Amino acid sequence: LTEVFTFFQDKDKNVVSVKDIPTIIRTLGLVPSEAEMRKTVAAMLGDESADTVHLAAFLTIAKKLILDRRFPGSNKEEVGRALAVLAKEGRNYLEETHPKPESKGGVYGDGKKTVFRPAGSLSREDLLRLLTCEGEALTQDEAEELILSLPMKDSDLVDLDQYAAQLVPPAPFL
Template identity: 30%
Template sequence: MYFRFTDNNVFFFREIGTIIRSLGCCPSESELHDLLAEVEEEEPTGYIRLEKFLPMMTKVLMERRYRPIPEDVLLRAFEVLDVNKCGHLTKEELVKYMTEEGEPFTQEEMEEMLSAAVDPETNTVRYKDYITMMVVDEN
C-alpha cells in the first residue's frame, strides 16, 4: 500500500486511519479521532504534517497501542450474533449489527466490509473464513 505526500510533506486527513491501520494498529473511531486531534493544526486544513505524524505514530508503535483483537475473541463475538448457530450471518444481519449497534460503521466502511465478507452466491458471511482473512499476524 502506498500513500502520496503532497508537495509540502503532508497527508490528507482522511487517509490517516488507513495509514495507521496498515501499520497493524486497530484503534476505534474514537481513539482515531483522539490521535488526529494530537497532530491536527490549530486551524484545520484537511492535511496532517509529516513532522507531526511521525513522532506520534512512532510512540504508538513503540507502546504497542491499539493491538488487533485476537482471532478467538472475534470468533466468540460472531458466534454471539449467530443466534441460529449455523456458522454464518446474512448480509442483512451483518449490516444491522454493524450500523445499529455499538460504534456504527459509516456507509463507506460498511461497503468495504461487505465487499470482502459477503459470499455473492449465498449472500451470507461465513464468519470463520472472514475472520481468518481479517486477522493480522503480529509476528
C-alpha cells in the same frame, strides 16, 4: 511508515490531509476508537490548527504508538467469538420460520418450519439485516457489495471462521 505516509502525501510536500490520518493509522494495523483517533490527530497537529500533518510529526507519533503497542485491535479469536454471538452463539441451532403455504388447502401443523443451521455460520439474510439495521447501518447496496466478498459455506451461509480472519487487521510493523 514513511512509505505509507508518502502514498497519501500531497504533491511531494511531505504533508498529508488530516482527513487521511485515520486511514493511514488503520493501514498500519492500529485500531483506535474514534475518540483515540481524534487525540492522535490532535497530537500530530500540536498547537497548529492546520488541515495537514507534516511527515516529521506523523513519524514521531506513529512510531510511539507502534512501539508502545497502542490500539492493537482484536485478534481472530475475539472477532470469531463476537460473530458467533450473532450466529446464535456459534452453536448448531434451530430456527423457526413461517413458509408460504404450498397449496390452497390448510397448512400442515402450525405453519412453522424448522431450519437447521450448522455451527460457525451466519445466514446471508441475518447478516444483511444486521448490517443495514444495527449500529452504523450500511445502505442496502453497501451491504450487498460487502456480502459478495464474504467466504460462504454454501449459497446462504457465511463461514464465520474465514470471515473473522478477513476482519482482523495485520499486525503492526516497525
